Structures are given as structure tokens and as C-alpha cells.
Amino acid sequence: MKVLRTCLRVQAGRFYSKAVEAGSQPLFLNPHEWKGLPADQIFELHNLRKEYLGDKYNPSDEERNAILSTITALAKNTPELDYTYEIDNFQERFMNNTPMNKRGLPQKRSNTYVIEKGETPHQKRRIEQLARVSAYEMPLLAKFRQSYEPKPASETPLKLTYNTDFSNESNKFNRQVTLNVNINDLGLSDKQQHKFILLAGNKYNFDTTTLRLKTDQFSEAAQNARWLVDTFNKLLAEAKDLSKEDFADIPLDRRHMKLLKTKYEPQFPEAWKRPQDAPVVKHNVVNRLVELVKEKKDDQYVSGLSP
Incomplete structure (x- = not known):
């Protein structure tokens, strides 16, 4: 059994060894050369090294870095995070500190006044581009203008x-x-x-x-x-x-x-008018205050203009 394992290790060492000069160590004994290899090959070299060294196995920094470099290849392919316009709710929706049961829910309305926080860069660039077009390109359209001459009504009566x-x-x-x-x-x-x-x-x-x-x-x-x-x-x-x-x-x-024709408006006799029965305006305090404020403002404005 030991002979079979030794043969396998020798064959693996020959298989994973590079075409270098005679007397050099196999590839699975040189972790500093594993960088850039496929993930499955790195893990197979790692297992061969552990089995070959046995109790003398001691992981090195080169071996750890080579194994860590395979994380991107073994991780699930996820689409890149698109540019989001929800600046205020970015942390709550897209960061890792969001609980799993709350991810994917509609955005939380922020009680922060965000009108004066400024615009995103692409919106500023778009407005600047429109300003350039209106300043330098739109005036060039003047050479294409033509006087409008509507067709006579006899040609287009409908x-x-x-x-x-x-x-x-x-x-x-x-x-x-x-x-x-x-x-x-x-x-x-x-x-x-x-x-x-x-x-x-x-x-x-x-x-x-x-x-x-x-x-x-x-x-x-x-x-x-x-x-x-x-x-x-x-x-x-x-x-x-x-x-x-x-x-x-x-x-x-x-x-x-x-x-x-317009509807006929009925004419009533003047004797039917009874202004004494009209409703009396009560509690007109607000309108009176408004008029007083207007008069005061007008007087202040006129006094400021008069010499």
C-alpha cells in the first residue's frame, strides 16, 4: 500500500512539475509558483502537498495567497451593481448590514430634506451639454429658417x-x-x-x-x-x-x-328687489385686518419713495 501511494505521488509530481532543469522540486512542493493556475489545479496541488509532507506539513504564506486567489473563480457569478439614484437609501438597501428579511423591500422614505444636497454628476453633465448646444449649435439653425406661408382656405377647406x-x-x-x-x-x-x-x-x-x-x-x-x-x-x-x-x-x-341662440334671460320687475332681506355679513374681522395691513404696507412703500 505504501509503495502504491509512493508511485502515485511520484506520478503526480511528474505530472504537475514544470519543464525546468533537472534536479528541481515538483510543482506541488513550490507554492510560490501556483499563482495564476486554475482553481481546481491549485486545490489538487494543495492536497498532494499535504499528503506528501504528512506530519511535517506546515502551510506557508505563498500557499495561502494562492488558495485565496481562487475565491473569485469559485464564487457565484453575480451581476455588477448598477448605478443607483437612491443615495440616501443606499446603505439600507444594498449594504451587507441590511437584514435578509428586509432586503428587496421598497425604499424607505427619508425624512431628510434632500432638495439642496446637489445633483448627481451625470445630471450636471447633461445640463451642461444642453447649455452648450443652445449656445453654439442652435444659433446655426437660423440659416435654415423659412417664412411661414399658410395655404389658402380654398385649398384646405376641411x-x-x-x-x-x-x-x-x-x-x-x-x-x-x-x-x-x-x-x-x-x-x-x-x-x-x-x-x-x-x-x-x-x-x-x-x-x-x-x-x-x-x-x-x-x-x-x-x-x-x-x-x-x-x-x-x-x-x-x-x-x-x-x-x-x-x-x-x-x-x-x-x-x-x-x-x-343664447338662452333667454328672464326680466324681473324692480319692485321685486328687496335689499333689506339680503344676508348680513358678520365676523368680517379677517378681511378687515387684511385691508389694514395692505394700507399700512402701501403707506410704507410710498413714504420710502417720497422725498
Whole structure:
């Protein structure tokens, strides 16, 4: 048995020995040469050295340093700690003194006033970069400026109005679209305008000479806008076609305009007014003090300006 162990040690010594000059010691007897070797090889050399020396084994500093260098290789791979913005709660959440049952909980609100503690460096650099851009690069855009010339209303008579409600995207208000068009921008003749107003019915406003259509029958605003444009095109094409019927003998219906007028304000006789029954103002101390303070401040300000 001793012979077998001796053979194994000799083979291990030959295996872990470097190609050096004859007469040098095996690798497992030279701990100062273990640095930089893989972790499994270092531990195998360590076991061979303990078994070979037996009772004479005495760990050296070189051997300890070589074994300690394998900690990073044997430790669990953990991602690097990202940059955290929670400066005040860094110690409570990320340091080792946090109890295990409290790790991962939402951040603890600090009762320290942190507004005046300054900003993080990357925020300062970002603001400085924006200041450089506004000072040196934005003025260069002046050579690309062009005068705004809006297109005439006769070329773009339609006006589509969309609604946006951020609380709920699929409600009735969001998908509703309104179309407005002025009849004077359509380039119609008198007969064509007469027929157009008759076909529009109560959707036409005689005061503003505009047609107003709105719908929310489809689930998407784009579909409702497409339907409004198609409906208006059909109405306009029918109004321009005077070959079938021009409705010249039918008068315009203005009855719906009464509902668009402002509501009638009732007029009451003067004898009905009874100021003696009006409520009496009581405990007006605060308002009176405010007025006195204002008067005092005004007097002090004027006295400081007067010679």
C-alpha cells in the first residue's frame, strides 16, 4: 500500500512539475509558483502537498495567497451593481448590514430634506451639454429658417378635430371626430350653395356659414375621420350636380337656428328687489385686518419713495 501511494505521488509530481532543469522540486512542493493556475489545479496541488509532507506539513504564506486567489473563480457569478439614484437609501438597501428579511423591500422614505444636497454628476453633465448646444449649435439653425406661408382656405377647406383622453383610450370621447368646413371656401355657385344647405339640413350654421359633422360610430378615430370625409365628398358631389334637381323652389329651413341662440334671460320687475332681506355679513374681522395691513404696507412703500 505504501509503495502504491509512493508511485502515485511520484506520478503526480511528474505530472504537475514544470519543464525546468533537472534536479528541481515538483510543482506541488513550490507554492510560490501556483499563482495564476486554475482553481481546481491549485486545490489538487494543495492536497498532494499535504499528503506528501504528512506530519511535517506546515502551510506557508505563498500557499495561502494562492488558495485565496481562487475565491473569485469559485464564487457565484453575480451581476455588477448598477448605478443607483437612491443615495440616501443606499446603505439600507444594498449594504451587507441590511437584514435578509428586509432586503428587496421598497425604499424607505427619508425624512431628510434632500432638495439642496446637489445633483448627481451625470445630471450636471447633461445640463451642461444642453447649455452648450443652445449656445453654439442652435444659433446655426437660423440659416435654415423659412417664412411661414399658410395655404389658402380654398385649398384646405376641411378641418378635422380629434379628442384625446389619457385616462381611457377606448372611450366614446376619444374616438369621436368632428369635421368643420366653411361653405364660402368650397367655390360653389349660388344654386349649388342653395342645394348644399338644403342637403346639409340642421348641420349647417347660418350665422357662421359652416357645416359641422361629427361621429363616433367606429372603434377608431381614423375610421370615423375617413367616414366623415367620404360623407362630405358625397354631399359636395350631389350639391354640384344640378342636372337632376336644383331645389330652387324650396326655401331654406332656419328653424334649427333657434336652438343655437343664447338662452333667454328672464326680466324681473324692480319692485321685486328687496335689499333689506339680503344676508348680513358678520365676523368680517379677517378681511378687515387684511385691508389694514395692505394700507399700512402701501403707506410704507410710498413714504420710502417720497422725498
